[in-house]
Amino acid sequence: MGYQIPRQKADRLFARLKQNYTIYAPKLFAGDGCFSDTDIIRYGKITDLDEIEWNRRSDYSFKEALLAINEVLFYFTEGETTVPPCPEKKLLIFLRSCDLHAVKRLDTIYLKNGAEDFYYSRLREKARFVLMGCWETCDTGFCASMDTNRSEQYDLYLKLSGSSLWADCKSEELQPYFAEAEGTVCDVQPDSVTENKEKVTLPRKLSVESFQNPIWESYGSRCIGCGRCNFVCPTCTCFTMQDILYRDNANVGERRRVWASCQVDGYTDIAGGNSFRKKQSERLRFRVMHKIYDFEKRFGFPMCVGCGRCDAICPEYISYTNIINQLAKEET
Amino acid sequence: MGLDINTKKAKKNAYRISKARGIGASRIRVPGGYLKAEILGMVQEIAEKYGNGIVHLTTRQGFEIEGIRLEDMDAINEMLQPIIELLDINQQEPGSGYPASGTRNITACIGNNVCPFANYNTSELAKRIEKAVFPNDLHFKIALTGCSNDCGKVRLHDFGIIGMTMPQYDPSRCVSCQACIKGCKSLSVNALRMENYKIIRDEEKCIGCGVCVTKCPTRALTRSKKKYYKLTLMGRAGKKNPRLGEDFLIWTDEDTIVKIILNTYRFVKAYIDPSAPGGKEHIGYIIDRVGFTEYKKWALDGVELLPETKIKDCVYWNGIHFDR
Ligand code: SF4
Ligand code: SF4
Ligand code: SF4
Numbered sequence: 001m002g003y004q005i006p007r008q009k010a011d012r013l014f015a016r017l018k019q020n021y022t023i024y025a026p027k028l029f030a031g032d033g034c035f036s037d038t039d040i041i042r043y044g045k046i047t048d049l050d051e052i053e054w055n056r057r058s059d060y061s062f063k064e065a066l067l068a069i070n071e072v073l074f075y076f077t078e079g080e081t082t083v084p085p086c087p088e089k090k091l092l093i094f095l096r097s098c099d100l101h102a103v104k105r106l107d108t109i110y111l112k113n114g115a116e117d118f119y120y121s122r123l124r125e126k127a128r129f130v131l132m133g134c135w136e137t138c139d140t141g142f143c144a145s146m147d148t149n150r151s152e153q154y155d156l157y158l159k160l161s162g163s164s165l166w167a168d169c170k171s172e173e174l175q176p177y178f179a180e181a182e183g184t185v186c187d188v189q190p191d192s193v194t195e196n197k198e199k200v201t202l203p204r205k206l207s208v209e210s211f212q213n214p215i216w217e218s219y220g221s222r223c224i225g226c227g228r229c230n231f232v233c234p235t236c237t238c239f240t241m242q243d244i245l246y247r248d249n250a251n252v253g254e255r256r257r258v259w260a261s262c263q264v265d266g267y268t269d270i271a272g273g274n275s276f277r278k279k280q281s282e283r284l285r286f287r288v289m290h291k292i293y294d295f296e297k298r299f300g301f302p303m304c305v306g307c308g309r310c311d312a313i314c315p316e317y318i319s320y321t322n323i324i325n326q327l328a329k330e331e332t
Numbered sequence: 333m334g335l336d337i338n339t340k341k342a343k344k345n346a347y348r349i350s351k352a353r354g355i356g357a358s359r360i361r362v363p364g365g366y367l368k369a370e371i372l373g374m375v376q377e378i379a380e381k382y383g384n385g386i387v388h389l390t391t392r393q394g395f396e397i398e399g400i401r402l403e404d405m406d407a408i409n410e411m412l413q414p415i416i417e418l419l420d421i422n423q424q425e426p427g428s429g430y431p432a433s434g435t436r437n438i439t440a441c442i443g444n445n446v447c448p449f450a451n452y453n454t455s456e457l458a459k460r461i462e463k464a465v466f467p468n469d470l471h472f473k474i475a476l477t478g479c480s481n482d483c484g485k486v487r488l489h490d491f492g493i494i495g496m497t498m499p500q501y502d503p504s505r506c507v508s509c510q511a512c513i514k515g516c517k518s519l520s521v522n523a524l525r526m527e528n529y530k531i532i533r534d535e536e537k538c539i540g541c542g543v544c545v546t547k548c549p550t551r552a553l554t555r556s557k558k559k560y561y562k563l564t565l566m567g568r569a570g571k572k573n574p575r576l577g578e579d580f581l582i583w584t585d586e587d588t589i590v591k592i593i594l595n596t597y598r599f600v601k602a603y604i605d606p607s608a609p610g611g612k613e614h615i616g617y618i619i620d621r622v623g624f625t626e627y628k629k630w631a632l633d634g635v636e637l638l639p640e641t642k643i644k645d646c647v648y649w650n651g652i653h654f655d656r
Contacts, residue, residue: 034546
C-alpha cells in the first residue's frame with residue numbers, strides 16, 4: 001500500500017524500524033576514496049534517513065550486507081568447532097533496481113546451485129529489501145539493456161522528497177509500521193529509468209571458439225589485475241578460505257571466508273604450484289564470459305545486471321560495456 | 333633630466349634592474365603557481381604595451397615581463413592591480429604593485445587538485461602561507477609538495493613542506509590481495525607485510541606517502557582524516573655550500589608550520605648580520621652561525637606539537653662545501 005508520510009512522522013517510523021532491523025544503506029564516506037579529498041559511496045549501517053545517499057549510485061554494491069568481506073565460518077580448538085551465531089536482528093537493505101535483480105543472482109549461486117549455503121541462507125532469511133528509485137540514469141549503468149531497470153520484488157519502496165517520505169509497502173511484516181505512522185494513503189509508484197546513456201547489446205553466439213578472439217589480449221594487456229571490478233560487482237560471489245592459527249596457541253584458530261577476485265593473482269592456484277589462468281587476458285575473458293555467457297547457459301539469465309560499477313571503478317579505463325558491444329558487433 | 337631610480341625600492345617592488353641601462357623587468361609572483369587563465373591575458377597586455385613582448389616563466393612559478401623601461405614602473409603597477417587582486421596578494425596601497433620581493437614566491441607542485449599521489453591541496457596551503465608571511469621582505473624560500481616524491485624539489489628550500497597521510501586500516505575490509513604490500517615495496521619504502529592474512533605496517537619505516545591507500549581495491553586502507561606534513565629545513569643552492577633540507581618535524585600540521593615560519597622571521601630579525609650585502613643574509617647561514625639549538629628555541633616558541641609528531645632533536649646538514 002502507498003503512503004505519503006510527513007518528515008517528522010517518517011523519522012519516528014524509522015526509529016521504530018531501527019529497533020527491530022539492522023539497516024544497511026549506501027552512505028557517503030567522506031575522504032575515504034582512493035585519492036586525497038575524494039569520497040566513496042559504499043554500504044554501512046545507518047541510524048537516520050539523512051545518512052542515506054539517495055542521489056548517486058554506490059561505488060560498492062549492497063552485497064557486503066549479505067556476504068561479509070571477511071566472515072568467520074567457525075572457531076576451532078583441538079577437539080571442537082563453534083559456529084558463530086547469526087545476528088539476531090533482521091536486516092533492512094536499501095538498494096536500487098539493478099541491485100535488487102542482483103539478489104536473484106546471489107540466491108541462484110548460494111541457494112539453488114546444489115546444496116544451500118548455510119551462512120548465506122540464514123542471513124538471507126532475515127533480509128528485507130527497500131527499493132530506492134532512479135529518477136535519472138547513472139553515468140555508466142545499462143539497466144535498461146539488461147531489463148533490470150524495474151523491479152517488483154521489493155518489500156518496501158521508499159523515496160525522500162521535499163518534506164515527505166513516500167512509501168509503497170508490499171510486505172505484510174512491515175505493514176504495521178506504516179499503518180501506525182499516520183501517513184496519507186495514496187498511490188506510490190517507484191521511479192525508474194527507461195533509457196541509459198550506456199546501451200549494451202549482448203553477443204549471442206559466444207562459444208569456446210571465442211577464446212581465440214584477440215580482444216582478450218588487447219584489453220588484458222591493459223589490466224593490472226587489481227580486482228576492483230569484482231569487488232564492486234553486485235553479482236560476483238567468489239570467496240577464498242583462510243585458516244588463522246592464533247599466534248599464542250597454534251592449536252586454536254578460526255576459519256574465515258574472504259572475498260576473492262578472479263582477476264587477482266592466486267585465484268586459480270592449486271596444490272603443487274600450478275595455476276590455470278596465468279595471464280590477465282585469460283582472467284578478463286573468464287570474467288566477461290562468465291557474466292554474459294556461462295552463467296546464462298546454466299541458469300537461463302545473464303549474471304550481469306548492468307549496474308555499470310565495473311566500468312566506473314576500473315583504474316585502467318577498461319570498459320566492460322565496450323568489450324561486450326564489440327563482441328556483439330563482430331557477430332553481425 | 334637624467335634617469336633617477338631608487339633601485340633598492342624598485343627591487344623591493346618586484347622589478348629587476350637588467351644589464352641594459354634604463355631597462356628592467358616586472359616580476360609577477362603567483363603563489364603556488366596556480367592561477368586563473370585570464371591572468372595570462374593581462375600579462376600579455378603588459379608585455380606588449382610596456383615590455384618587449386617577451387615573458388620569462390621563472391624558476392619560481394612567476395612571470396617576468398622583459399624589456400620594460402624603468403620610468404614606466406608606476407604605469408605598470410596600475411596594470412598589475414587586477415592581477416594582484418585575482419591572486420589575493422597582501423598589499424597596503426592599491427595600484428602600488430607588489431609590496432615585497434625578498435621572500436620568494438611560495439611554490440608548489442600541482443598537488444591534489446590533479447595528482448593522484450598528492451596528499452593535500454598544495455596551492456591552498458601555499459596561499460595560506462603567502463597571506464601569513466607577506467609583505468615580509470626577508471630572504472626566505474618556501475616550497476610545498478604533495479607527497480614524498482617531492483616533485484616540488486622542496487628540499488632545496490629553507491622550508492620544505494611534504495604532504496603525508498597516516499594510513500587507516502580496517503581489517504574487516506581486507507581481502508589479503510597484497511596490492512598495498514606490492515605498491516609500498518615497488519613505489520615506496522617497503523613498510524608493509526602480511527601476518528595471518530592481515531596487513532602490518534612498520535610505523536617507524538612508513539613515510540606516509542599514501543601509495544598503499546591508492547592501491548587498496550576494497551577501501552580497507554584509507555587516508556587519515558587529518559592531513560599530515562613533513563617539514564624539512566634549510567636546503568639551498570648557492571656558491572658556498574649547496575645542500576638538501578633535512579627533516580625537522582614528521583607528522584606535523586599546517587598550524588605548526590605557519591607558526592614556525594613566522595617565528596623564523598623573528599629569529600632572522602634578531603640575528604641577521606647588519607652588514608650583510610643588500611641587507612640579505614640567507615637563514616641557513618644564520619643558523620650555521622648561531623647554532624641549531626638556538627634556532628630551535630625560537631622556532632618552537634609558542635608551538636604546541638601534535639602528540640604524534642616526531643621531532644628531530646638536532647639537525648645536521650651535509651652538502652658540498654666550496655667554502656672550506
Ligand atoms: S578493475 Fe580494471 S584493471 Fe582492475 S582487474 Fe578489473 S579490469 Fe583489470
Ligand atoms: S603510506 Fe607508509 S605503508 Fe603506505 S605505501 Fe607509503 S610508506 Fe608504505
Ligand atoms: S590492498 Fe587492501 S585489501 Fe589488499 S591486502 Fe592491502 S589492505 Fe588488504
